[in-house]
Amino acid sequence: MGKKHSVLALAAxxxxxxxxxxxxxxxxxDHWDVGLEYDCDAEAFGDAGLHVHNHExxxxxxxxxxxxxxxxxxxxxxxxxxxxxxxxxxxxxxxxGSYRVGFAVEAEGDCEAPAVTFTAGRATxxxxxxxxxxxxxxxxxxxxxxxxxxxATGANRNLGLLVSGHEDLRWGFSATGTYRLPLTASATVGxxxxxxxxxxxFSVV
Numbered sequence: 001m002g003k004k005h006s007v008l009a010l011a012a013x014x015x016x017x018x019x020x021x022x023x024x025x026x027x028x029x030d031h032w033d034v035g036l037e038y039d040c041d042a043e044a045f046g047d048a049g050l051h052v053h054n055h056e057x058x059x060x061x062x063x064x065x066x067x068x069x070x071x072x073x074x075x076x077x078x079x080x081x082x083x084x085x086x087x088x089x090x091x092x093x094x095x096x097g098s099y100r101v102g103f104a105v106e107a108e109g110d111c112e113a114p115a116v117t118f119t120a121g122r123a124t125x126x127x128x129x130x131x132x133x134x135x136x137x138x139x140x141x142x143x144x145x146x147x148x149x150x151x152a153t154g155a156n157r158n159l160g161l162l163v164s165g166h167e168d169l170r171w172g173f174s175a176t177g178t179y180r181l182p183l184t185a186s187a188t189v190g191x192x193x194x195x196x197x198x199x200x201x202f203s204v205v
Contacts (some may be wrong), residue, residue: 040109094170113163124178
């Protein structure tokens with residue numbers, strides 16, 4: 001895997017769906033993942049810890065200073081199965097569209113790296129609002145929707161990903177405003193538990 005490009009070097013890269021400075025980057029499009037990198041030579045996770053990276057261009061940004069702006073609306077049967085037909089989300093982004101926010105763990109080098117589990121804590125949302133992250137699952141011709149994160153029902157399920165794993169989610173938001181989801185990424189390296197924390201932030205306009 002090649003060297004990543006930092007936001008500092010790409011401050012003017014509007015075509016990447018990234019606007020603003022390296023200190024407060026507003027992301028408005030493209031395929032992004034929250035993730036970790038594992039250095040096979042050092043047998044350790046990279047110093048960047050939890051960060052976001054563009055799945056297509058390898059652009060990186062700190063998770064703490066990245067805000068994903070949501071303005072699109074595309075309700076479907078996915079939203080109905082999660083939110084209910086009478087309470088569809090106001091805005092959605094994600095799997096099935098060009099603007100995606102998922103989770104990934106990448107190995108730098110050639111090795112068998114430890115598994116990583118992402119866990120979402122209690123979300124901070126606008127008063128009375130709800131955010132949910134979910135994905136479509138197909139098995140034997142049957143399509144179902146699996147909810148991974150839901151601020152209203154407490155379905156803060158673990159996102160268990162192996163290193164080099166990747167999972168895109170579709171996100172639904174019931175109101176405009178700022179949504180903050182605390183995240184913990186846990187792994188065991190050389191018998192020692194390792195934990196990284198951060199906050200995934202969405203701005204719904």
